[in-house]
Amino acid sequence: MEAMKSWLDIDRDSHFSIHNIPFGIVSTKAKSQPHPATAIGGYALDLQIFSQNNGFASLSIIQPHQAVFSQPTLNAFAALGRPMHRVVREYLQSVLLANGPFPQILRDNQILRNAALIPLKDCQTHLPLQIGDYTDFYAGLHHAYNVGVLFRGPQNALQPNYKHLPVGYHGRASSVVVSGTPIRRPNGQILSNPAAEPKQPVMSPSRKMDIELELGCFVCKPSALGEPVSIDDAPQHLFGVVLMNDWSARDIQAWEYVPLGPFNSKNFGTSISPWIVLMDALEPYAAVGIHNDVKLMPYLDEGDRKSHFAIDLSVTLTTATGNTSTISRTSAKNLLFSFPQMLAHHTIGGCPFNVGDLMGSGTISGETKAEKGCLLEQTENGKVEIELEGGERRKFLEDGDVVSITGCCGKQGALVGFGECTGRLEPAVQLKGSSPV
Amino acid sequence: MEAMKSWLDIDRDSHFSIHNIPFGIVSTKAKSQPHPATAIGGYALDLQIFSQNNGFASLSIIQPHQAVFSQPTLNAFAALGRPMHRVVREYLQSVLLANGPFPQILRDNQILRNAALIPLKDCQTHLPLQIGDYTDFYAGLHHAYNVGVLFRGPQNALQPNYKHLPVGYHGRASSVVVSGTPIRRPNGQILSNPAAEPKQPVMSPSRKMDIELELGCFVCKPSALGEPVSIDDAPQHLFGVVLMNDWSARDIQAWEYVPLGPFNSKNFGTSISPWIVLMDALEPYAAVGIHNDVKLMPYLDEGDRKSHFAIDLSVTLTTATGNTSTISRTSAKNLLFSFPQMLAHHTIGGCPFNVGDLMGSGTISGETKAEKGCLLEQTENGKVEIELEGGERRKFLEDGDVVSITGCCGKQGALVGFGECTGRLEPAVQLKGSSPV
Numbered sequence A, B: 001m002e003a004m005k006s007w008l009d010i011d012r013d014s015h016f017s018i019h020n021i022p023f024g025i026v027s028t029k030a031k032s033q034p035h036p037a038t039a040i041g042g043y044a045l046d047l048q049i050f051s052q053n054n055g056f057a058s059l060s061i062i063q064p065h066q067a068v069f070s071q072p073t074l075n076a077f078a079a080l081g082r083p084m085h086r087v088v089r090e091y092l093q094s095v096l097l098a099n100g101p102f103p104q105i106l107r108d109n110q111i112l113r114n115a116a117l118i119p120l121k122d123c124q125t126h127l128p129l130q131i132g133d134y135t136d137f138y139a140g141l142h143h144a145y146n147v148g149v150l151f152r153g154p155q156n157a158l159q160p161n162y163k164h165l166p167v168g169y170h171g172r173a174s175s176v177v178v179s180g181t182p183i184r185r186p187n188g189q190i191l192s193n194p195a196a197e198p199k200q201p202v203m204s205p206s207r208k209m210d211i212e213l214e215l216g217c218f219v220c221k222p223s224a225l226g227e228p229v230s231i232d233d234a235p236q237h238l239f240g241v242v243l244m245n246d247w248s249a250r251d252i253q254a255w256e257y258v259p260l261g262p263f264n265s266k267n268f269g270t271s272i273s274p275w276i277v278l279m280d281a282l283e284p285y286a287a288v289g290i291h292n293d294v295k296l297m298p299y300l301d302e303g304d305r306k307s308h309f310a311i312d313l314s315v316t317l318t319t320a321t322g323n324t325s326t327i328s329r330t331s332a333k334n335l336l337f338s339f340p341q342m343l344a345h346h347t348i349g350g351c352p353f354n355v356g357d358l359m360g361s362g363t364i365s366g367e368t369k370a371e372k373g374c375l376l377e378q379t380e381n382g383k384v385e386i387e388l389e390g391g392e393r394r395k396f397l398e399d400g401d402v403v404s405i406t407g408c409c410g411k412q413g414a415l416v417g418f419g420e421c422t423g424r425l426e427p428a429v430q431l432k433g434s435s436p437v
């Protein structure tokens, strides 16, 4: 693929090259109501202003649908379907292209450029879609294996179902927040002494605050109660991908999760990056995931389809003293099941989907220590400290820690990136009757 | 409490006496757009027509808010808060009361009576609220104990956390449907032979289709990310109660649920009754639940508050041949944790709630065999058949079976009931590659 060039001055390290064209929801000083935008270089191109000022004059097919660019979420745009996402993205690329076919639309229209191109630093980003339901999967095989070893030893690390189906659980849609939203350390029941009998929980701020490096994928096509989505149709149901941090309280989780799964250990906040990278933008970076050595049932069988993505991921931790350390680097290829497989499995029994529903990949870890996507794995559940820049150390997160996930595909000058998914851990609410940390 | 009497002719067995005044969403031949109504005797009182024709003329406090009665869901009405629900319910009672203060509003207004009182059989009921998030708890102690005995024996029947906190899991909001919606038997991965090693699942329609007798409770007050709802404030966050059937596929559940909980075994459909009985209507039937013999933490401690309800519940099964059998009768008092406790626990770590969020109680079973709220318990996971009227037998549900839950408080002539929560089990979708039942 040849690199395209824009007439707009775009930094070679920008995640938002003309090859990307991600979609998000912003508000600005001029327009305080959240509305759609795309990110290009250091700017948001305000799509409400753009569409209201004849920006789409040379794309007749979108004209009956331009109200989608005045909505406070991307649900209506997503619902137009993948073929429409493709033409809109390609049209915006052609408008931004150096020597492109439509210089009059924006390049030579100083008034519209001044109105519609807003420095990203002057934009507030918002949750890009209204999320009806959120499901978190567990498709990071190395993560599942590492965690299994910690709790059950290497012989029984993976449960018998693990390779046959994408294991997942329903998450809390209301707790998904956009990057930048502060996350409060949750209070909850924990066992101070897990070995004591009878088991006696105490109320405490979590002492084992963790992150989970994940991808999220939004659904753009509804499916009805009782109607499975086939593995062949599934890709047309996917809108785009974001970075996700599934903040986790390991001590709350350990006590609460038997037998119905994680609950308050997860539902205090899950962060996603603000810019949705469309499936079409990721297509050039399609890759195979982890080889599955069991024979999958037909409803999960993708054949040779490359349905994972070669996204380079990294996680940094910035402490309250200002030191920033990269604590993980890995690739999004480290998944056993793809988003189309997750959707096919999720709907095989007839579970319905709405536009805007979100699926999380599960924690993504590579095989080596430097590639582990959560602290639980890195510190062996708090047994081993990790060393940070400036001599600080961590078993789990401390108040004031800022965790940022970044992800990117492609080469300098033509990057298709996600920007970042960041959040600062705030101290717990003071409760009556809670134990000190 | 003295029985009130209406000028409207109401059957003494009606669940919708003047003591009830439940809220729901209906559509009719005259008004095909779903809109709010209350049920009174054999009628729906159409609240959109009522409000648009000065029905609320003698209740000035509601007048700025009458648009809530033209919405397609009850979310806006719910959001007005419990004090407003109370005055609206009491006003409607006074309008319907024999020798009440406002005979001119409806009793003596023949035109409005003809327009606004619609026989229930001519109304289509709809999902009463838009549900943002749905959580299912597991507070039926006898159920949890019975199921625990089946899978782990009596010594370890209850998990160590069970009495310390209301165990729950996030459910699938999109799969909650109103009573009457057909439920399709799900296909899914099951183990034909759970004892075989290595474990080899097959794709099949579920062979262990079950019901779960539950109550659902809707939330009417939002709470923000990071902000716990205290046990004292929790009752003001509750809108009202419905009957709920948490249809469950036990074989899919057994294979999928380790370690993250139930997923496709539940998300193919959960039925709720259409009429929301307000918390105020249930107040006269307040009762204590099951005594909890562990000392609860302060955030769950309700003191002597009676926060359960003496609702008589029953479940009938009607087979395709038309025979109807009552398969369970029990009381809603058989819960270890109340809805206020569930909400206080759910939010202790900061999980946010929106108006319209739904909490399920968990399966309600009494101590005796006749009081068991699911077939898993009744048939000991398919080991023992139950006998139905007409000589039929069941281990689990068969296609064409109709399951109906009813629930009621109070005495004949003054009943506060829920009507019914019903659904017919339809055959599974035919898939390529699935095994025959």
Ligand SMILES: [Ca+2]
Binding pocket: A136, A137, A212, A214, A246, A360, A362, A363
């Ligand atoms: Ca996760």
Ligand SMILES: [Ca+2]
Binding pocket: B136, B137, B212, B214, B246, B360, B362, B363
């Ligand atoms: Ca249940």
Ligand SMILES: [Mg+2]
Binding pocket: A245, A246, A247, A248, A266, A267, A268, A269, A270, A271
């Ligand atoms: Mg989370």
Ligand SMILES: [Mg+2]
Binding pocket: B245, B246, B247, B248, B266, B267, B268, B269, B270, B271
């Ligand atoms: Mg269900």
Ligand code: NI
Binding pocket: B064
């Ligand atoms: Ni007011």
